[in-house]
Structures are given as structure tokens and as C-alpha cells.
Amino acid sequence: MAENPYKDLLKTIQATEKAKTVGEQFVADLNRSIQLGKKEHTPSKSVKPSSLGGCFREQWLILQGVERDVGVLEKAEDITIQQSGNDRHNRLQYACQDAKNYGVDIIWCDPEEEARRAYAQGIKTIIKRRDGNELLCWNEDYESSFKCDGIIIYKGLKYILEIKTEEYGKFNCRVSPEIKHEFQAGMYSLCFGIDRVMFLYEDRNLTFRKGYEVIVTDTYKNAVKERIAHILAYRDKNKIPPKEKTKCTYCKYKQTCKKLGDTFVLSYEELIALPMPVVEEVKQDGK
Numbered sequence: 001m002a003e004n005p006y007k008d009l010l011k012t013i014q015a016t017e018k019a020k021t022v023g024e025q026f027v028a029d030l031n032r033s034i035q036l037g038k039k040e041h042t043p044s045k046s047v048k049p050s051s052l053g054g055c056f057r058e059q060w061l062i063l064q065g066v067e068r069d070v071g072v073l074e075k076a077e078d079i080t081i082q083q084s085g086n087d088r089h090n091r092l093q094y095a096c097q098d099a100k101n102y103g104v105d106i107i108w109c110d111p112e113e114e115a116r117r118a119y120a121q122g123i124k125t126i127i128k129r130r131d132g133n134e135l136l137c138w139n140e141d142y143e144s145s146f147k148c149d150g151i152i153i154y155k156g157l158k159y160i161l162e163i164k165t166e167e168y169g170k171f172n173c174r175v176s177p178e179i180k181h182e183f184q185a186g187m188y189s190l191c192f193g194i195d196r197v198m199f200l201y202e203d204r205n206l207t208f209r210k211g212y213e214v215i216v217t218d219t220y221k222n223a224v225k226e227r228i229a230h231i232l233a234y235r236d237k238n239k240i241p242p243k244e245k246t247k248c249t250y251c252k253y254k255q256t257c258k259k260l261g262d263t264f265v266l267s268y269e270e271l272i273a274l275p276m277p278v279v280e281e282v283k284q285d286g287k
Helices: 007-018 022-037 056-064 076-102 111-120 168-173 179-192 218-236 254-260 268-272
Strands: 106-108 125-131 134-139 144-146 150-154 157-166 196-203 209-215
Touching: 022 076, 056 218, 056 254, 076 106, 076 150, 076 157, 076 196, 111 125, 111 134, 111 150, 111 179, 134 179, 144 179, 157 179, 168 196, 179 196, 179 218, 218 268
Parallel strands: 157 196
Antiparallel strands: 106 150, 125 134, 134 144, 150 157, 196 209
């Protein structure tokens, strides 16, 4: 029997029906409203810095323009965690902007000026639109659409600011940035021509914070470029990257991924040696 695509919604409805108190019914209905109010969109066909250190197949599906899973609603608490994270990003960005008013040695840089400066230096980053404290940018060389959390000058040195919120247990054990986050920062470094990154991690529960300075070396920039080239080679030769099963938890392409099945790893050298294929559209309906 086919799996019901609206199983998560049905579970929420059933939870409402089974609730024994008015308070429980209210919470179940409120959760359903939060779920139904979440607006999904299909990401643009571009390299995403936030996905760069993740699953190759997920990034490949984004580049193909595949729609995300149909009929699967996010848990209400996952949605509100994202909303809380967005709010904390905004407040921390505003705190950086206000710092100079209190004699604190943090200067917030105008992201539009930084993008124009990078473009004047030959870096092909252009502004698509402004979104609050951030810019939506496009880089032609890396086929990347992205936002960064900010650019600051701290104690006379310019940094890309990268803000991350996480649950307390993970935060409490943190002693350095995650590798996948460093890939993201390395991409921003290439797109803005700034070699220093300030990672700011915040605990979602008590809002304690930890900061880590990372200097993006030429070696690391080359590693980021190689990863991008590898992903784009999979796309250009129409070869499907293998599943990375340790990275499936938050994937929004599980339905399509399952239909694509298992594939083999191909190196960049193996991919570029292949002839250019006749491009076929990725099928999502199993036909």
C-alpha cells in the first residue's frame, strides 16, 4: 500500500482528537496552524554555501531544480526553532551595529559597499537584492546564490561574521567550528575577498555565546574550489552522486533520493573524462 503523503498532518489531527483537556486540544491545534502556515519554496539552481559541506546528492538535486518532498509537514517545534534562530541572528546583527555607540571596538560594514568593493577587485559577486541586514548575492565563477550574516571590523581587522545557533548539549561540547561550517565560510571568503572569519555560536536555551577566529588560507580556498568543481562536474555530466547516509536527518529530498537509488562515487578526474551527455530531466514521479 502506498505511503500516505500527509501522514504528519494526520498525526497532528489525530493528536487533537485524542487530547483529553482543552489545553491539550489548544496546543495541538496551534501546532497544526504553525505547520500549515509554513511556506515552502524550491531553491534556485545554484551552489549553496550552507550545503557545500553536506551531502553531494542533496546539492546535486538543488542544482537540478528538483522540488522538495511533497506532503511532508515539518514538526511545529522545528519550524519555531528556525524562527527563533532568525530572530537571534537579527538581534546579534543589530548588537554589532550598535557596538560603536558604546565605545566597543566592533564596526559593522555596509554589505552593499563590501560587495561593490569585491566586484571592483575582479571578484564576480553581484547584488541581487537587500534583505534586512543581509544581501542576496550571486557569484558567477562558482554559480552560487547566497547571503552572509555580516561583515565587521574588529580591532582593526575585517571579518566575515557567521552566526550559528544550536542546542545546549552541542554548544556545551563545542571547542571549534564544524568542518561543514568552515566550507561555508571559505565560500564567503572567495566571494568577498576577505580572509578572516569570525564564527559566533549561540546556545538556543540560555543564549551563552562562543566565538572562533578562522583564517582562510589559500590551501583551504583551493579545497573549497575543488569541492565546487566536483559538484558541478556531477551536474554537467548528468551523473548522480551517491547517497551520504549519515547526512539524511534534515534532508528535504528523501522521496526523490529514494527513487534514484544507489550510485557509485566518481572522482572529479573520472567525471571530466566522460563525454557531455544529452541532458534528461530528473524524474520525481517514478515514471
